[in-house]
Amino acid sequence: MSDSENDQDIKYLIDNLVTYPNFPKPGINFRDTFALFRNPVTFKKVIDLFSNHISKLGADVIVGLESRGFILGGAICYNLGIPFVPIRKKGKLPGKVIEFSYKLEYGQDIFEIQESAIKPNQKVVIVDDLIATGGSCMAAIELLKIIKAEIIECVILVELSDLNWRKNVSVPMTSFIKFDSES
DSSP, X not given: OOHHHHHHHHHHHHHHOEXXXXXXXXXXXXXXXXXXXXXXXXXXXXXXXXXXHHTTTTOSEEEEETTHHHHHHHHXXXXXXXXXXXXXXXXXXOSSEEEEEEEETTEEEEEEEETTSSOTTOEEEEEEEEESSOHHHXXXXXXXXXXXXXXXXXXXXXXXXXXXXXXXXXXXXXXXXXXXXXX
């Protein structure tokens, strides 16, 4: 896929992304990526963007963050023929798990991964639909470091770039669509 095709696809995705002003509270513009997932044309463009980018990284495993990262990750892994591993909220995974507690702007949460899901030094790419403050992405990075995965990159569909989360993330990041949180 050429850069101009990428640019055209990204513009098409932006044009089809739905924004809900003042949701979930006043002053927040909610970027609804489900609008892209429920349309087969836009969903294919999303998965192709991710797949084309990730295919050049040499990943052994794709890790998807709960819950929209599961939708993306499964489809990307199908395209690339590599395994998918979920990182989930506490209490959702069977067997032995490793957990990492992290702070949210309104409290605290815990991510878990199955202990045997990723072997030490496996090359991992983290995928998710949207990054705002970066809390869940940073928690996933820390959790993967505990199990000694080699994190190649985090690949995100939509980035709220004005929230300055990148300064806290210790691995390469790619996002395809950038917005300010209030625009």
